[in-house]
Amino acid sequence: MAGDRRPDPEQLLRRVQAEEEQQRRGRLKVFLGYAGGVGKSFRMLDEGRRRRERGEDVVVGAVQANPTPEVQALLRRLEVIPLRKVAGVSVMDVEAILRRHPQVCLVDSLAYDNPPGSRNPKRWQDAEALLAAGVSVIATVNLQYIEEQREEVERITGKRATQTVPQSFLSTADEIEVVDAPPETALQRSSDAAESAAGSGSRAQQLSALREIALLLTAEVVDHQLEAYLRRQGLEQMWGPHERILLWITPHSQAAAIIASGRRNADRFHGELFAAYLSQPDLPPEKKAVLDENLALAREADAQIELLDAEDQVDAVIRFARAHGITQIFVKRHPQEHLWDRVVGSPLDRLIQAAEGIDVRVFPE
Amino acid sequence: MLDEGHALKAQGVDVVIGYFEPHGRKDTIVKAEGLEIVPRRKVPYRGTAFEEMDTAAVLARQPQICLVDELAHTNVPGSERTKRWEDVQVLLDAGIPVVTTLNVQHLESLNDQVRDFSGICVRETLPDWVVKQADEIVMVDLPPQALLNRLKRGAIYAPEKAGQALQNFFKESTLVALRELTLRQAAHEVDVRQDAQKAAEVHGPASGKDGPAPVLSPAETTDRILIHITPNPATAALIRRGRRVADFLPADCFAVFVHGESDFRDMPAAQRETVERHLNFARNLRIETRLLQGKDAARTLVEFARLNGITQIFLLRPQRAAWSTLFGRNLLQQVVRLARDIQITIVAERRREKPV
Numbered sequence: 229m230a231g232d233r234r235p236d237p238e239q240l241l242r243r244v245q246a247e248e249e250q251q252r253r254g255r256l257k258v259f260l261g262y263a264g265g266v267g268k269s270f271r272m273l274d275e276g277r278r279r280r281e282r283g284e285d286v287v288v289g290a291v292q293a294n295p296t297p298e299v300q301a302l303l304r305r306l307e308v309i310p311l312r313k314v315a316g317v318s319v320m321d322v323e324a325i326l327r328r329h330p331q332v333c334l335v336d337s338l339a340y341d342n343p344p345g346s347r348n349p350k351r352w353q354d355a356e357a358l359l360a361a362g363v364s365v366i367a368t369v370n371l372q373y374i375e376e377q378r379e380e381v382e383r384i385t386g387k388r389a390t391q392t393v394p395q396s397f398l399s400t401a402d403e404i405e406v407v408d409a410p411p412e413t414a415l416q417r418s419s420d421a422a423e424s425a426a427g428s429g430s431r432a433q434q435l436s437a438l439r440e441i442a443l444l445l446t447a448e449v450v451d452h453q454l455e456a457y458l459r460r461q462g463l464e465q466m467w468g469p470h471e472r473i474l475l476w477i478t479p480h481s482q483a484a485a486i487i488a489s490g491r492r493n494a495d496r497f498h499g500e501l502f503a504a505y506l507s508q509p510d511l512p513p514e515k516k517a518v519l520d521e522n523l524a525l526a527r528e529a530d531a532q533i534e535l536l537d538a539e540d541q542v543d544a545v546i547r548f549a550r551a552h553g554i555t556q557i558f559v560k561r562h563p564q565e566h567l568w569d570r571v572v573g574s575p576l577d578r579l580i581q582a583a584e585g586i587d588v589r590v591f592p593e
Numbered sequence: 594m595l596d597e598g599h600a601l602k603a604q605g606v607d608v609v610i611g612y613f614e615p616h617g618r619k620d621t622i623v624k625a626e627g628l629e630i631v632p633r634r635k636v637p638y639r640g641t642a643f644e645e646m647d648t649a650a651v652l653a654r655q656p657q658i659c660l661v662d663e664l665a666h667t668n669v670p671g672s673e674r675t676k677r678w679e680d681v682q683v684l685l686d687a688g689i690p691v692v693t694t695l696n697v698q699h700l701e702s703l704n705d706q707v708r709d710f711s712g713i714c715v716r717e718t719l720p721d722w723v724v725k726q727a728d729e730i731v732m733v734d735l736p737p738q739a740l741l742n743r744l745k746r747g748a749i750y751a752p753e754k755a756g757q758a759l760q761n762f763f764k765e766s767t768l769v770a771l772r773e774l775t776l777r778q779a780a781h782e783v784d785v786r787q788d789a790q791k792a793a794e795v796h797g798p799a800s801g802k803d804g805p806a807p808v809l810s811p812a813e814t815t816d817r818i819l820i821h822i823t824p825n826p827a828t829a830a831l832i833r834r835g836r837r838v839a840d841f842l843p844a845d846c847f848a849v850f851v852h853g854e855s856d857f858r859d860m861p862a863a864q865r866e867t868v869e870r871h872l873n874f875a876r877n878l879r880i881e882t883r884l885l886q887g888k889d890a891a892r893t894l895v896e897f898a899r900l901n902g903i904t905q906i907f908l909l910r911p912q913r914a915a916w917s918t919l920f921g922r923n924l925l926q927q928v929v930r931l932a933r934d935i936q937i938t939i940v941a942e943r944r945r946e947k948p949v
Contacts, residue, residue, distance in 0.1 A: 408732040433790060440783045447776035454769045496841045498777055580939050590929060590937040
């Protein structure tokens with residue numbers, strides 16, 4: 229099996245170079261919080277303290293202004309590289325840190341904008357420079373400052389963050405750790421607690437919505453790690469902690485109900501939604517219209533649409549399901565049952581029988 | 594949990610430790626220092642004295658908040674109650690708020706999934722409704738690599754136990770999968786509390802300070818799930834799955850067993866006991882159960898579903914041998930034929946495929 233995919237020497241060399249590069253680079257760990265006041269800075273500094281006590285060479289590169297008493301207590305036990313003033317604004321002193329060259333540097337608030345005239349426009353780019361120089365970085369970031377999450381956050385809070393970190397930088401992190409706390413805690417400790425709530429719902433409700441996003445975002449990252457791990461170990465896709473729902477779309481009848489249910493279930497279980505249909509070139513126009521309408525609905529419901537090509541429709545659906553780790557197949561009954569089906573079994577019977585290891589949900593006509 | 598105990602104490606709250614499990618972990622033991630511990634109760638069992646939470650002593654002490662470690666723990670035989678969560682229930686009923694801890698693999702509804710990716714069947718489980726009634730859930734996150742490092746440093750178990758743990762639950766792939774499961778479960782818990790909060794704002798506060806707010810508002814519950822109980826051992830997994838879907842949607846949940854004999858007690862003893870065990874299990878997960886009598890199980894089941902406005906029937910896949918089209922249909926095929934107006938979910942046994 230391994231022989232099938234033996235890489236050519238060029239590829240091998242590139243991979244070795246990439247691995248060496250990876251080894252020279254510092255390791256990035258990110259503490260992700262859903263709002264201010266959940267305790268990210270504390271957790272970052274506390275980890276710095278523990279590592280220092282275990283003999284690692286740790287410095288603080290940047291920490292938020294106005295630290296809480298708990299954070300101040302930790303800072304007293306750590307070496308702090310003072311911030312530098314550029315145009316009257318404090319920035320992390322990357323040059324000083326690089327000269328000092330510690331094993332680990334703690335960097336608070338990755339989404340900080342540096343003033344003009346700084347080495348890099350963004351603090352996360354400073355962190356990147358440290359990593360490239362072989363310094364490991366432990367950093368913090370708030371959900372609302374992740375570029376790709378900004379719109380969703382704005383929808384909830386009515387506020388738009390101006391300083392951001394691209395999610396692509398965060399996904400280079402070797403470790404991401406979510407800092408969770410009940411919204412009340414965040415409200416008590418947060419500096420923006422006094423702010424009146426914009427957007428919809430109370431501030432507590434907004435925080436709760438943000439909290440859910442942060443947890444799910446981390447779950448996504450962990451899911452990718454799991455897949456990568458399984459691939460490395462040569463293990464098959466397993467029935468993991470993640471629901472994947474497949475809608476079997478046909479030209480026989482309107483599929484609005486099954487699509488709506490699929491979407492709702494995928495949302496409720498925070499899973500993925502697929503919709504598969506079979507290529508049938510000789511479809512009469514009225515059936516073609518039904519199929520097109522169904523596919524449009526599936527697309528609207530944000531399902532990943534797949535066209536399957538096969539002799540046998542049941543085989544095709546099962547094969548797709550197995551290849552994509554599908555956990556549930558949603559299928560609508562055929563309006564008419566052929567006499568022949570009573571003898572050899574209807575496609576539905578055969579689907580249920582073949583779908584070993586996969587749930588099948590049959591919807592009314 | 595202990596950190597929160599210290600924070601509460603610093604705010605002047607009267608906190609005690611009802612039970613905490615040091616596992617010989619130095620960091621943890623240090624953290625318990627400075628907090629009042631209610632002495633444990635000694636329970637003799639087979640010549641050894643085991644220690645459990647002294648619930649009566651905590652009640653007598655009447656703290657403002659009680660910290661209780663490892664909610665899913667099973668008490669040693671001879672204790673007043675079988676499970677620690679039942680002790681916690683007693684404290685809550687007495688008006689003592691509890692801060693407690695739980696590992697995700699102990700949640701009943703996740704039992705099958707956890708077995709599938711870890712190969713371990715967790716026996717100490719906790720019905721999901723116990724967690725549902727919590728006012729607040731906090732996710733304690735740690736990347737698996739950090740946990741493995743702690744384990745190797747001996748921060749979690751003594752060395753001889755650590756080696757064993759590394760081969761079982763602490764395999765990296767298992768930890769990564771458990772972590773993802775925890776994150777998704779935590780997101781779900783946040784989600785349902787958010788819905789409850791919104792519902793409370795619409796309908797007005799549903800309950801006072803004394804009881805936990807109901808997580809589901811009845812108005813939102815449109816789905817009704819019916820689980821078909823049989824003596825098949827896979828029924829336990831079917832019940833868990835039905836319960837979990839009902840919790841997520843949310844939906845009402847029922848379970849029925851159909852017996853052909855005119856009296857349930859006339860069934861062969863072994864089968865009857867298995868069915869009773871399954872029904873009990875369902876009731877423990879707060880599923881309403883019924884015994885139905887009928888010669889034609891499929892018809893009886895579908896008629897009950899129609900009468901009770903069931904929207905989804907949960908069935909097990911029959912064993913391979915039961916598949917036949919020419920020589921009569923199995924129960925599943927019959928239900929599929931009869932219940933053309935109801936959703937039918939055929940639940941698969943989910944087993945990890947062995948690596949090739």
